[in-house]
Amino acid sequence: MLQMHQSFYPAWVIPVYIIIAVSPHQCMATCNVQNGRADCSHLRLSSIPQDLPSNITSLDMSHNIMTAALPESLKRYSGLLHLDISYNSIKNLDVDLCRNLPQLLTLNLMHNEVRLLKREDLSHCCKLTWLNMASNRLKLQGEPFSLLKNLKYLDVSMNKLQSAMLGTTPQLPSLETLNLGYNDFTTLKTNDFSFLRDSPFLQKVSLISSMSLENLESGCFKPISGLRVLSLDESRKGSLFISALCTELSGTAIDFLSLRKISLLKLTSQTFSGLKETNLTFLDLSSNSLSKIEDGSFQWLSRLQTLNLTDHNIGHLTNGTFQGLNMLKTLLLLKKKDQKSHLLVDDFSFQPLSNLESLILQNTALVKITENTFKGLTRLKKLDLSWNPQTERQLTDKTFVSLCDSQLKTLNLNGIASAGIKPGSFSCLKNLSFLFLDRNFIRQTFLGKEFEGLSQLQELHISNNTQAIYLTPESFVGVPNLRVLTLAKSLTAETLNQDSSPFRPLSNLTELDLSNNNIANIRQNMLEGLENLRVLKLQHNNLVRLWKQANLGGPVLFLKHTWRLEHFTIDSNGMDEIPIEAFRNLTHLRELSLSNNLLNNFQDSVFDDLTSLEVLRLEKNFITSVRPEVFRTPMHNLSLLVMGKNTFDCTCESILWFVTWLNTTNATIPNLRDQYICNTPPLYFNRSIMDFDPLSCKDMTPFQVLYILTSTAVLLLMCSAFIYRFHGWRIQFYWNIMINRILGLSDARLGEGREFEYDAYVIHAEEDARWVERRLVPLEDKDCQFFLENRDSVSGMSQLESIVNNMRRSRKILFVVTESLLKDPWCRRFKVHHALHQVIEASRDSVVLIFLQDVHDYKLSHSLFLRRGMLHQSCILNWPPQKERIPAFYQKLLIALGMTNRLQE
Incomplete structure (x- = not known):
């Protein structure tokens, strides 16, 4: 039945399942490569990647799942100087590892599973200066370190070694530091360090947490007599073992001895006697719950300069406690924080410390400070009495009188x-x-x-x-x-x-x-x-009212006297207003913090003087817009901006400039995507301001310009139309006067090929004769000559002949157009026909129309066979109904009568 069900699965299911199952191992995070260093740690890699740059000098492969460091996989990176393959499951160290890495200087193999280490494994690591083989449960075969001539640091701690002897022949001539801590040897034998007798640079040996160490054979430190630093921290040995240790160190150059957490509860006058001939300058006895120090316990340490008794449980200090420490410069007597016992200090207890410069008595529950407590500390420069509640709650002139001779x-x-x-x-x-x-x-x-x-x-x-x-x-x-x-x-x-x-x-x-x-x-x-x-x-x-305009007396400008101010913090004051003069002349200000206030709107130039600002903090306010008029100057040289948790208005007017600045600045902006959140408009609500699209604003720019230009053009056109509609005649009138005064009225007589006796032949209806006499005849006083049929016709000449001849002798034919003229049969038949003949023969400028009434162009064409479009615009005049326009009418008429009839070429 099961087989039947399996047969229904498509063929692609199994490959997909395999891909999904394998994907966590295949789709891993990539290594971080920077400045020649490749960090591939914590990636669950089973082998060394082959896609890294070949010129890297440092490779970190720690905290992975490698079982071997194959030399072939490292051949590509032959220039490596530093290799870290710690915290893997590597079983052995291949002999060709260093052969393929000839320049290797440091190798970290701690926390692996290397069991056996032979001489051949490190035979090609001649340039190695730093080697860490800690926590491997090593078993040494032969002389594995004998060829490491340049090695300066060697760590073989936490390997359950049964002996401190790492070789039988002298080796490691350049070694400076050896870590043998957390191993299982019980005895330091006389010859254990004989392999280091030709290591003149050895300075530090660490035997941290050597709890199994019980015996020290005589002369065990003699091969390393140049030893300067020894650490036996966390060994829990007690005073007897320490006495034996000091005896063995008597012939060395020991300078620094650390005995932290060794269960040393009591110091006797003989504990450090073996160090009498040494040059010990630093002794660390901290974290020992030391409860008693016999007088003269430190008399053997005449060269000691630093003594650390931190986390002690000492209850009493006497004049003999620090006897012999006349060279001591630093004394730390910090008490355990959970200890409630008090410290009784006798008068003159510190008198032997004539060279003491720093005395730390923090949390010692000092019972009382008397007039002689600190007597003799003539060179004391630092005194720490913090967290020592005094029985006398007031400081008086007697409290520190014992320090009058000091240099505190x-x-x-x-x-x-x-x-x-x-x-x-x-x-x-x-x-x-x-x-x-x-x-x-x-x-x-x-x-x-x-x-x-x-x-x-x-x-x-x-x-x-x-x-x-x-x-x-x-x-x-x-x-x-x-x-x-x-x-x-x-x-x-x-x-x-x-x-x-x-x-x-x-x-x-x-x-x-x-x-x-x-x-x-x-x-x-x-x-x-x-x-x-x-x-x-x-x-x-x-200080919420401090900078308000409504404050009694106005804003308090208290910063005006501090023109050198560099850092100013005024957070959490409930301020919602900053006067424009608040930061005036603060050109040196480099850091300004206005966080946790109620600030919203800023005046445009409020920050203009902050030209040196590097750090600006404005988080947790009510800022909606970040405008260039306000922030361009302070943000010019900014290296750190903290403006998160504000109510940003994500519109073009409010944050377009700010978003553009964020996308181009080199300043540090912490939590940019998480704390810079839009509040409005709804489109961007609760989204990061980095989601705001500046391109949505750029397209508006040409439309804004176009809108301004078109609006201006329309307004100008409307204004011009209104002006022309109501005052166009006036403008034209004064324009004509100006032109005529500059150039003079045109005289058509000079440009015509023949002489005319009349300036115009006037054609009008009988009903309009009175208008002609009142309005046109007076112009003859201004050197104009009109032919009027009822006045200038020759007696005895036929009317048709008179019309033809006098029209020829007139430069212009002037029609006084009214409804009556359109109905006059004589005018409509002969006079108009002959006038049209004149137009065709001479030009369109030989006819001038004066409209006394508003006559439609259709009627004009039907009755007189004329249209306004047939004539020049200046030859068409309208009698103005307003009295003030009559001078302008006459001006246009004189110009029309003065125009030549010839066509302009």
Whole structure:
């Protein structure tokens, strides 16, 4: 039955299934190749890729599933200098590996399954300087390292080696560091390090976590007498073993000895006696829960310079505890954080440490500081008493009197539960440069006496107190050289709302931190006199009204005195407005942070003076548009922009310039695709602004230009039409006058081939005779001559002959067109026919029409056989109904009568 079902599967199902099953191994992430280094780690590769550049010098194949490093697969990369094949399942080291990699310098084989290592396996690795064979469970055969003349670092830790002897003949002449930690040998024999007797550069041997090591044969370190660094961390051996170790190290050049986590609970006066003749300068006894130190325990370590007793459980220090450590410079006495026992320090306990420069007593639960606690520390430069709650809650002039003879420069009093500072508390610390008073419970008004005597103080840190410190104009008069002042989360809200600024004496101040103080009001002169201020922090206050135009007295421009400011932070203040003068003249500002406010619209030139800005933070505001008028200048040299989580309006007007800038800038913009999200319009809602298509805006540009041009043309045309409609006659009238005055009226008589007796033969209806007498005859006073039939006809001559002859003697034939003329049979028959003959014989300019009435062109053609199109435009005149247009009419008539009848060639 099963076979029947299988037969129904198509033939392509099995190949597809095979592809799907194999795909996780075949479709892997590619190696990262950069600057000649190929990183192919964590890719589940079973072999070395052959598609990498052949000129790579470093190859990382760690954390894969290789079972062998085939020399043939590495032949392509013969220039390799560094090869890392750690964390694989490689069974053996092929003899041809280094043959195909002749330039190889470092080889990492840790965490593999190499069981047997022979001399031949490394015979061609002559140039190797660094070799890590840790965690392989090695079994050495012969002298596997004897040919590694240039090797400087060798790690064979975590291999369950039964002996520290890695060879019988001298070898590894260049070795500097040997790691034998986490192995199983129980004894260091006299000859175990004989193979290193010709290794003059050997400086460090690590025996970390050698818990099986029980015995040290006499002279076991003699072959490596040049040893300078020895680590036995996590070996849990106790004081007896350490005494034996020190005895064996007596003839060496040991300089650094690390004995961390070795269960050393007690030091006796003989524990380090074997180190008397050594030059030991560094001793690390940290993390040992050391509870007791006998007097004189360190008397043998006269050259010791650094002693680390961190995480101790010591309850009592006496005058003899540090006896003999007269060269010590650094002492670390940090107590375990979970230990609640107190440390009792006798007077003059530190007196033997005459050269001590740094004393770290952090979290030691120091019971009390007396007038003699630190006596004798004349060269002390750093004292850390942080997290030592004092029984006396107030610092007084007696607290540090034992340090009057010291050269103390740094004093750390963070977390000592101090409630106040009495006048003169630091008066004897004349050289103090750095004072830390953070995380205390100081509640007082600073009157200036508190910091008396600290004229050399450069940094004062009083942050994270109880926000109960009130400042006065004299608060910092005693620290004129102060450069850094931090008062975060320590001041009362109204302490800066006073006429005279408490910071005025601090002319050298470069950094001021006033954050987290709920400050609501400050004065415009708060920073007056701080010309050297470089860093100002005002975040997490309540300065919402500070820059509002509606603020009483206007915006408070408190930055106008800090023209050298470089870093300014005013996050989380609820600000929704920035005055245009807020950042004026801040040309040195390199970092500006306005995050977590309510900012939306910015005035165009508000950031124009920020020409040096490199970092701009505006995240978590209500910014909708990023316009070039606002941001072009500050974003010109920007290296970091943080503007995510705003309500961007993804339209062409709002972010086209911004998106274009994002696509071309070299600045770093974290979380660009995840936090720069569009809020409007609906098309882009909840999408990244990088999805906005700038091309959708570019096509609008020519249409906008075309729209502007066409709109302008239409408006000009409409205006011109209106002007011409109502004032065209006036324009034409003055134009004619101007032309005539410049060029003079044209005289047709000069251009005609024959003389005319009349300027015009007037044809009119009987009803229009009175108009002719009143309007045309007066023009004869202006050197015009008209022929009027009822006035100028010769008696006795036939009317037809008179019409023909006088028309010939007239330059123009002037029709006074009215409805009456169209009905006059005499005019319609003979006079018009002869006038048409004149038009044809001479030109179209020989006829002038004066319309006294609005006569349709159809009637004109039907009655007089004339059309307006037959005549020149200047020969067609209309009698104006308005009285003011009559002079313009006469002007046009004179021009028409003065025109020549000849055609223009």
